[in-house]
Amino acid sequence: MTKRTIGAKRRLNETRILEAAERVFAERGYSAASTAAIAAMAGLPKANLHYYFRTKQALYRRVIENIIAKWVETSDPIRTDADPKAALSSYIAGKIDYSRLHPHASKVFASEILHGAPTISERLSGDLKIWLDGKCRVIEGWIAAGKMARVDPRHLFFIIWAATQTYADFDVQAAALLGQRNLRAGDYQAAREMVTAMVLAACGLA
Numbered sequence: 001m002t003k004r005t006i007g008a009k010r011r012l013n014e015t016r017i018l019e020a021a022e023r024v025f026a027e028r029g030y031s032a033a034s035t036a037a038i039a040a041m042a043g044l045p046k047a048n049l050h051y052y053f054r055t056k057q058a059l060y061r062r063v064i065e066n067i068i069a070k071w072v073e074t075s076d077p078i079r080t081d082a083d084p085k086a087a088l089s090s091y092i093a094g095k096i097d098y099s100r101l102h103p104h105a106s107k108v109f110a111s112e113i114l115h116g117a118p119t120i121s122e123r124l125s126g127d128l129k130i131w132l133d134g135k136c137r138v139i140e141g142w143i144a145a146g147k148m149a150r151v152d153p154r155h156l157f158f159i160i161w162a163a164t165q166t167y168a169d170f171d172v173q174a175a176a177l178l179g180q181r182n183l184r185a186g187d188y189q190a191a192r193e194m195v196t197a198m199v200l201a202a203c204g205l206a
Helices: 003-032 035-042 046-052 056-073 084-101 103-114 127-144 153-169 171-177 185-202
Strands: none
Touching (some): 003 035, 003 046, 003 056, 035 056, 056 127, 084 103, 084 153, 103 153, 127 153, 153 171, 153 185
């Protein structure tokens, strides 16, 4: 077996483990989740899981790190040289897509926050705050340039997160109240349009 083949197999197994862990942590919570259940979900022997991740905590940290990386990536459209209306619309669309495509990831992150952020508390006051401060400066620059109405950038982000992540964190509630078993593609599209219209109106961009 070549080094390339071994590397590809390693990446495949890690991906399987991380995807399974994300789902098990979302469905059971950190305390009730077990590496045995995660290994079974991944279709791998438990020993294989511990070869890649020695402890449940190490695996959980990796899952959280991956979630945060994807979460931050959705804000890429918010740049100084971007058009505010297009950038905010794209950001909201990305957040809705994240809820649709990664509902378990959103639930894991929500659970982490609801439990006092024991794993990422330092990041919330560290690099994630620095990231948010940078995005807020972009919006403040748009406001100063007269490109959009004056709003509080931080609360704008908080509201966008709440409005978009609810379609993952509370998908069961939303589906039930819509008279369905699961949310459908059209529901996410309707959510995107509604949230976008509300945010653009608040920012004087409608």
